[in-house]
Ligand SMILES: Nc1ncnc2c1ncn2[C@@H]1O[C@H](COP(=O)(O)OP(=O)(O)OP(=O)(O)O)[C@@H](O)[C@H]1O
């Protein structure tokens with residue numbers, strides 16, 4: 001049966017074991033297109049594992065076993081015949097700490113477009129400026145594009161990583177606690193950018209900051225001990241949670 005057109009990523013019966021220990025148990029959920037989906041739950045419940053399944057980075061862990069499907073635009077990422085590189089091109093990843101490449105600010109953003117064959121200087125200049133503006137960093141760095149990325153503050157580095165991710169033209173942004181290493185102002189910057197980008201990108205954000213999820217999320221996935229306990233539109237999950245564990249988490253009884 002075809003997926004409704006509003007689903008971008010469909011996760012079906014997804015289970016993950018690390019060295020035989022279950023980390024995700026039979027998770028099925030549809031992630032809506034061009035909305036912000038927040039993945040919530042206590043530490044160790046499987047949020048990062050879930051996110052890493054969405055781009056198959058989970059495969060890089062020794063002793064991991066995965067079963068189930070992750071359909072991106074209907075293509076199963078875990079099908080042995082899947083073109084993983086092609087599917088991954090649709091995704092940008094923002095991790096907990098910024099990992100800028102050991103090169104200049106300019107080259108960090110130009111890196112992806114260059115790999116994809118763009119070598120025209122004028123085009124690259126325009127791409128770098130456009131994506132630094134999208135990430136809300138342009139005004140701070142336009143006078144020092146040749147400086148090493150590591151000369152930026154951590155908050156600026158995270159926005160640079162966002163610009164670098166956006167520059168390869170993804171449709172999906174995966175973010176694992178993208179503001180947890182940032183000061184409040186830098187966090188607000190990233191959150192603001194996500195709000196601006198929500199209409200154009202499918203954004204999946206793992207966060208343990210409930211207030212952040214309330215501010216950002218259109219859709220919420222709540223996990224507990226490897227299981228998907230509840231999912232639905234943010235207003236429903238926050239205002240009228242159906243499950244006891246969700247209620248307790250939202251009211252701060254479990255954290
Ligand atoms: N590389 C790994 N090898 C073995 N076990 C792992 C590995 N990564 C995660 N786990 C285990 O899988 C479970 C889920 O971990 P995961 O990192 O997905 O949780 P999380 O919800 O992201 O937690 P946190 O909020 O602390 O980041 C945990 O029990 C964890 O110990």
Ligand SMILES: [Mg+2]
Nearest residue numbers: 047048049176
């Ligand atoms: Mg995690």
